[in-house]
Amino acid sequence: MKVGIVGATGYGGVELYRILSNHPHVDECILYSSSEMDVPYSNSFPHLTEISDHILKNIDVEEIKSNVTVLFLATPPGVSRTLSPQFIDSDVKIIDLSGDLRLKNKSEYEEWYKRPCVDENVLEKAVYGLPEIYKADITKAKLLANPGCFPTATILGLAPVVENKLVNEQSIIVDAKTGVSGAGRNASQTTHFSEVNENVKIYKVHEHQHIPEIEQALHTLNDAITCISFNTHLMPMTRGIMATIYASLTDTYSTEKLLDLYKDFYADSPFVRIRKQNEFPSTKEVYGSNFCDIGLKVDERTGRVTIVSVIDNLMKGAAGQAIQNFNLMNGFEETTGLYHAPIYP
Template identity: 85%
Template sequence: MKVGIVGATGYGGVELYRILSNHPHVDECILYSSSEMDVPYTQSFPHLNNLSDHRLKNIDVEEMKKNVDVLFLATPPGVSSKLSPQFINSDVKIIDLSGDLRLKQKSVYEQWYKRECVEEEILEGAVYGLSELNKVDIANAQLLANPGCFPTATILGLAPVVKQKLIDEKSIIVDAKTGVSGAGRNASPGTHYSEVNENVKIYKVHEHQHIPEIEQALHNLNDSISFISFNTHLMPMTRGIMATIYVSLTETTTTEKLLDLYNEFYSNSPFVRIRKDNEFPSTREVYGSNFCDIGLKVDERTGRITIVAVIDNLMKGAAGQAVQNFNIMNGFEETTGLYFAPIYP
């Protein structure tokens, strides 16, 4: 198959290239950029010297329609809204890594992203690609919205207890932490080394654009859920997301029973790993991989659960899950090109 990557000079784009350039079903990988054109890819990424002879190409929709089977949009918000509608009813499958197609209501997108959205008809036609929860629709998708990094960790952490209606739907509190690569490759004052090093910073308090995405997905699992409390913190590390989730139980249960529930729920999900009793994951243990590791414990004293879910934000939170969806969409084994160990130490 021939695949294209729009936004190949960003962190998500180069991570896609790393995976797809070794994928057994990818014959050619075409790289597109609006910021750098007709220059060697290695000029932006010297670590690819002797591994890539690609040159960056200008974005040309008609050329893409002729030469690409699947197009990955690893672009900032707003770009996919302009590009993806041009491929509707074409033979090209679209996998959008931005947030442009994830929300089903145009007004909600515009409220949280502060920009204009595609028409609601296109939003309704886009399949939400949380691989573990939506495989049938993903397999038949032509236009796919790849989930955000925080939503992936949070939703996977909560899905079993939400689906089984074991928790108070108004009690969900998420304390999420991320590495600096989640802010993208372009420099900003808040991501300079001297600002991030030896520092932990909360940001977008109650205003993060991933909040409605999480609420939408949880509502689809349990329509009693409308709102969550969610906040994010920037950590002095390159990669990784940890979502620490606090929820109140509606009935008495034990950690052992909940671990059994999670293991059963994710029994056909090769990239979700459930920890044993009293074991909790760290971001280092999924670094560079497509795994989501989950640990949990019931606080019998308060009747609450603490759930910890970790992912690599550039892998399971972006490029890795995009390739997992690429596999499902094209009838390949979903682990193809992705089933490798995290980098350690």
């Protein structure tokens, strides 16, 4: 199978390439970029010297339609809005890693993203690609909205207690921490080494565009959930997200009972690992892998549960999950080309 990657010079694009270039069902990756073209890919990424002899190509919709079976869009916000509709009536399956197709409510997108949204008829066709929860829909999808990094960690951390109505729907607070690679490859003062190193910084307080995405998904699991508290912090590290989640339990449950619930809920999910009692995952323990690791503990004093959910933001939070969806959309085993141990240390 031939696949295409639009936005190959970004971090999401190069992570897609790393996995797809070793995927047993992918015969060829074609790499597209709007910023650079007709130059070797290894100019942008010298770590691919001798591994990739690809030349970056200009984005040409007709050429893509005739050459590519599945197209990954690893593009900044706004690009997919104009690009993905052009493939709606073609045979090309689209996997969009940007946020453009994730929200079902057009005005909500425009409010949080502060830019125009794609047409509603396109939104309707887009399937939200969180395989652990929407696997059936994904296997039939032609247009897939790959989840955001924070939503992936948060929704997987909350789904079992939310769906089973074990937590107060108004009590959910998510304190997220992320590595810097989530901000992409473009330089800015926010990601300047001397400003980030030896520093922790909160950003987009109450305003992160992933908030409505999380709420939309939680609402499908329990329609009493309408809004959550959510904040994100930039950590002095490259990869990794931790969502520390706080919620009030509706009744007295033991840590053990909740852990059993989580293990059952994710019994068929090869990439979710529930930690044992009194063990909590750290971000490095999923580095470079597609795992989402979850630990939790009930606090009897406060009646709350603390849930810790970690992912590699470029893998389960972006490229890895996109390929998990790619596998499901094409009838391959869900773990094909993806089931590797994290790199440690």
